[in-house]
Amino acid sequence: MAEEEKETMELVIAGYGGQGVLTMGDLMIKAGSNVYKHVSWLPSYDTYTRGGRVVCYVILSDENILSPLVARPRTLVIMDPVAMDLYRDCLMPGGTLIIDSCMVSPEMVGREDIEVIAVPASEMAQSILTIKITNLVLLGKYLKLSGALPLELVASAMTKSKEAVLKDGFLTINQEALSAGYNYAN
Amino acid sequence: MSGEDERKLICDTPDCINNTLLPTCPGCLHGVVARCVCEAIDDLGIQENAIGVVGVGCHAMTAGAVEVDTISTAHGRAPGVATGIKRAYYGEAIVFTFQGDGDLGAIGLGDVLNAVNRGEKLTTIFFNNAGYGNTGGQMGPTTIEGQVTTTSPYGRDPAQSGFPLHMAEMMASLRGCAYSARVGINNLKNYAGARKAVKAAFQKQMDNIGYGFVEFLCTCPPGWKKKPDEAFHWMEKAMMEEYQLGEFKNVDEIT
Amino acid sequence: MDEKVLLTGNIAAAEGALYAGCRHYFGYPITPQSDVVEYFSAKLPQMGGEFVQSESECTSINMLYGAAACGIRAMTSTSSPGFSLMQEGISHIAAAELPCVIMHVQRGGPGSGSTQTAQMDYNQVVKGGGHGEYRLIVLAPDSVQEIFDFVQLGFYLAEKYRNPALVLTDAIIGQMKEDVELRTIDFGPTPEDRSWALKIHRSPKGKSANVHSAVGIVGIYNEWLARTNEKYENIKRDEVRFQSMFMEDAELAIVAYGSSGRAAKGACKLAREEGLKVGVLRPITLWPFPQPQIEELASRVKKILVVEDNLGQMVEDVRGAVEGRAEVHFMGVFSRHMPDCNGMIFPDTILEEVKKLL
Numbered sequence A: 001m002a003e004e005e006k007e008t009m010e011l012v013i014a015g016y017g018g019q020g021v022l023t024m025g026d027l028m029i030k031a032g033s034n035v036y037k038h039v040s041w042l043p044s045y046d047t048y049t050r051g052g053r054v055v056c057y058v059i060l061s062d063e064n065i066l067s068p069l070v071a072r073p074r075t076l077v078i079m080d081p082v083a084m085d086l087y088r089d090c091l092m093p094g095g096t097l098i099i100d101s102c103m104v105s106p107e108m109v110g111r112e113d114i115e116v117i118a119v120p121a122s123e124m125a126q127s128i129l130t131i132k133i134t135n136l137v138l139l140g141k142y143l144k145l146s147g148a149l150p151l152e153l154v155a156s157a158m159t160k161s162k163e164a165v166l167k168d169g170f171l172t173i174n175q176e177a178l179s180a181g182y183n184y185a186n
Numbered sequence B: 001m002s003g004e005d006e007r008k009l010i011c012d013t014p015d016c017i018n019n020t021l022l023p024t025c026p027g028c029l030h031g032v033v034a035r036c037v038c039e040a041i042d043d044l045g046i047q048e049n050a051i052g053v054v055g056v057g058c059h060a061m062t063a064g065a066v067e068v069d070t071i072s073t074a075h076g077r078a079p080g081v082a083t084g085i086k087r088a089y090y091g092e093a094i095v096f097t098f099q100g101d102g103d104l105g106a107i108g109l110g111d112v113l114n115a116v117n118r119g120e121k122l123t124t125i126f127f128n129n130a131g132y133g134n135t136g137g138q139m140g141p142t143t144i145e146g147q148v149t150t151t152s153p154y155g156r157d158p159a160q161s162g163f164p165l166h167m168a169e170m171m172a173s174l175r176g177c178a179y180s181a182r183v184g185i186n187n188l189k190n191y192a193g194a195r196k197a198v199k200a201a202f203q204k205q206m207d208n209i210g211y212g213f214v215e216f217l218c219t220c221p222p223g224w225k226k227k228p229d230e231a232f233h234w235m236e237k238a239m240m241e242e243y244q245l246g247e248f249k250n251v252d253e254i255t
Numbered sequence C: 001m002d003e004k005v006l007l008t009g010n011i012a013a014a015e016g017a018l019y020a021g022c023r024h025y026f027g028y029p030i031t032p033q034s035d036v037v038e039y040f041s042a043k044l045p046q047m048g049g050e051f052v053q054s055e056s057e058c059t060s061i062n063m064l065y066g067a068a069a070c071g072i073r074a075m076t077s078t079s080s081p082g083f084s085l086m087q088e089g090i091s092h093i094a095a096a097e098l099p100c101v102i103m104h105v106q107r108g109g110p111g112s113g114s115t116q117t118a119q120m121d122y123n124q125v126v127k128g129g130g131h132g133e134y135r136l137i138v139l140a141p142d143s144v145q146e147i148f149d150f151v152q153l154g155f156y157l158a159e160k161y162r163n164p165a166l167v168l169t170d171a172i173i174g175q176m177k178e179d180v181e182l183r184t185i186d187f188g189p190t191p192e193d194r195s196w197a198l199k200i201h202r203s204p205k206g207k208s209a210n211v212h213s214a215v216g217i218v219g220i221y222n223e224w225l226a227r228t229n230e231k232y233e234n235i236k237r238d239e240v241r242f243q244s245m246f247m248e249d250a251e252l253a254i255v256a257y258g259s260s261g262r263a264a265k266g267a268c269k270l271a272r273e274e275g276l277k278v279g280v281l282r283p284i285t286l287w288p289f290p291q292p293q294i295e296e297l298a299s300r301v302k303k304i305l306v307v308e309d310n311l312g313q314m315v316e317d318v319r320g321a322v323e324g325r326a327e328v329h330f331m332g333v334f335s336r337h338m339p340d341c342n343g344m345i346f347p348d349t350i351l352e353e354v355k356k357l358l
Helices: A021-032 A081-090 A121-128 A131-146 A151-159 A168-183 B030-044 B058-065 B078-088 B101-107 B109-117 B167-172 B188-206 B228-242 C009-019 C034-046 C057-069 C080-095 C122-127 C144-161 C171-175 C221-238 C258-273 C291-298 C314-322 C347-357
Strands: A009-016 A038-045 A053-061 A075-078 A096-100 A115-119 B050-054 B069-072 B094-100 B123-128 B177-184 B211-217 B246-250 C003-008 C024-027 C050-053 C074-079 C101-106 C137-139 C165-170 C177-182 C242-245 C252-255 C278-283 C285-287 C303-307 C327-331
Touching: A009 A021, A009 A081, A009 A131, A021 A038, A021 A053, A021 A131, A021 A151, A038 C171, A053 A081, A075 A081, A075 A131, A096 A131, A115 A131, A121 A131, A121 A168, A131 A151, A131 A168, A151 A168, B030 B058, B030 B123, B030 B188, B050 B058, B050 B078, B058 B069, B058 B094, B058 B123, B069 C057, B078 B094, B078 B109, B078 C024, B078 C050, B078 C057, B094 B101, B094 B188, B101 B109, B101 B123, B101 B167, B109 B167, B109 B211, B109 C057, B123 B167, B123 B188, B167 B177, B167 B211, B167 B246, B177 B188, B188 B211, B211 B228, C003 C009, C003 C144, C009 C034, C009 C074, C009 C101, C009 C144, C009 C165, C009 C171, C009 C177, C024 C034, C024 C057, C034 C050, C057 C074, C057 C080, C074 C080, C080 C101, C080 C122, C101 C144, C101 C171, C122 C285, C122 C314, C137 C144, C144 C165, C144 C171, C144 C177, C144 C221, C165 C171, C165 C258, C171 C258, C242 C258, C252 C258, C252 C291, C252 C347, C258 C278, C258 C303, C258 C347, C278 C291, C291 C303, C291 C314, C303 C314, C303 C347, C314 C327, C327 C347
Parallel strands: A009 A075, A075 A096, A096 A115, B050 B069, B050 B094, B094 B123, B123 B211, B177 B211, C024 C050, C024 C074, C074 C101, C101 C165, C137 C165, C252 C278, C252 C303, C303 C327
Antiparallel strands: A009 A053, A038 A053, A038 C177, B177 B246, C003 C177, C137 C285, C242 C278
16 A cells, blocks of 8 residues: 655744753654654754753654755744744744743734634643643644644653653653643633 | 903893984983883883873983884873873773973873873873973973073062972872872982882783872973083982972872 | 664764774763763763763863774764864874864854854864864765764775864754664775784884874974875865755756755755756765865856855855856855844745845
């Protein structure tokens, strides 16, 4: 059976250091490399280890990825007001902006030509256990909206994380956050 | 009396000396240091695994006298290069550096301090002749107070350019150092002590204990603008007063 | 079957070295390549290798000098300010004609500059940087796979010519993750003569090896100059590498290397989708520079656009090769998407410039 070439997925995630921006992207490519022929993950961040501006460019594609830079993404995830100021304009007209509405007010967006998906991700994460898993809530929502990857695949990618050896309990909580975002209805 | 020659050989050249003519100046003691190191290498039987590393200065030419594999490095960088060699052979090579006072005490002070502090199994032969010889007699870190050089024409003034550097004592204060001594080669008794010190410093490396360091007090007649005999006496008087001979560290384990 | 894994460019560099049989690494932490140092510190002790964290890049390069003098495969890595500190040692290694690999992940300069991406060390890397007459073989990968491959190629070329090789990346391709196929590449045999190397278990009767960086002082200067000059000419003749894309009918050629090469290729694809006749020539070896290829290019296209993340360095070499036979345009740091150190040159910005020129 000839495999049909899948649509290329380009995602930009922006926030500040410590929010898990890069981890979100990392989970995408870990899971994505099982489904797409090519993946790329490009981080860019300020000098400080915590609290600096951080942005992550992710591409999943069946074609060769010529440039890992995504200037005009169709989907953008924004996790804090500074990132909003810096990145809102790059989103393609008609594109989708996913925001953590606890951190960024939808009024800040100021664009009429895009769809804004406001998720109270920090609150949802806190109600599960901790705001540290806010990124996973947002990632869940992105997966639902984009259909880029099956939820289960991304959930299982977390178990492969070498950097953070997750204890059983934490893994469950992380997966819960991902599902909560996936199932969140605006 | 028979026709046979009954003279006995009482002193020969060391096996591992390379009989190239050293371009050292009249009255310079660097060649004596080279002989001392060659004798120690012969005594210990380590010629086949010994590798010499030299910096920049008169000491570098002196290394040509030792018949082992050698490498010349940038000024002051011998301890880093020696580390690379030691690690390349997983500790099997016996690596020593020849370094002068400008090389080791000034431009390469950080290099040697860190090599000793890492507890590298290396041996450093330090030529202290109280100044820069190769470049024509400038002030060095070990130039003594009041000493006139081409860059301290009014005598070294501590208020302006600090104090003579006591390397052997400084090395001994580092935990990675297993052996440190300052030796003289101005008479046979001291020479015997120097040979013993070099052997001890190599032995620390061979036994995989830690860094071995031997500081030789040397002369530099042209640098000091003195005749060879005057230079020799000045070394015995002024330098040995400033730089006490002795063993400053000798341990079988670095902790 | 070959293993395919997701790695950052920096870790791919380390893996490339390990696959090439390199078991000796000397390094010092500096952003954005500290993960290389960390990776070797974890891996080498487990593989029977030697890792030393030096007290400065100055000492890293000298440790490498010592190890390379023993004829083994050894490596260091650094980023721009650290690379400046290495210049003295590199000059000595080149003088002593020793094979080794230096990994250089560029960040913004001058001074402490930024910790973000830039391509501002082209001149320093390609034209020397240290004192005296020497050249490094400079390989400029543009993907994580190429980083992995080119570290291996670097060891091969370094040994083939007894000359240090440098793999030049930047914060973009050093830190990005892509799929990498892990395998040892066989480039062919390297010279068997190891008589120049420092040895142990040597016969006291045999001739000793003397590695000299003081080539003039030990009385072999003219011989050395003639030999290295011949070597450099051979490398220029035989080792130029480049990638050419969509060049057949191109009216405008983009010349870019490394991460800018990726952006240029992205721009080229966008341009072709709009029917614009644009091609890309990506120098892979920055030294030897693909001068003949760019000379030839100048007779085929009307315009050349050089893209590099700096104020204009490689563009001078392109102008030198073109010799006025085509228009040479430049876009650099001021075309970044943000007016600060987080800025990068995007394919879309290059496309805009291409449209202005066509």
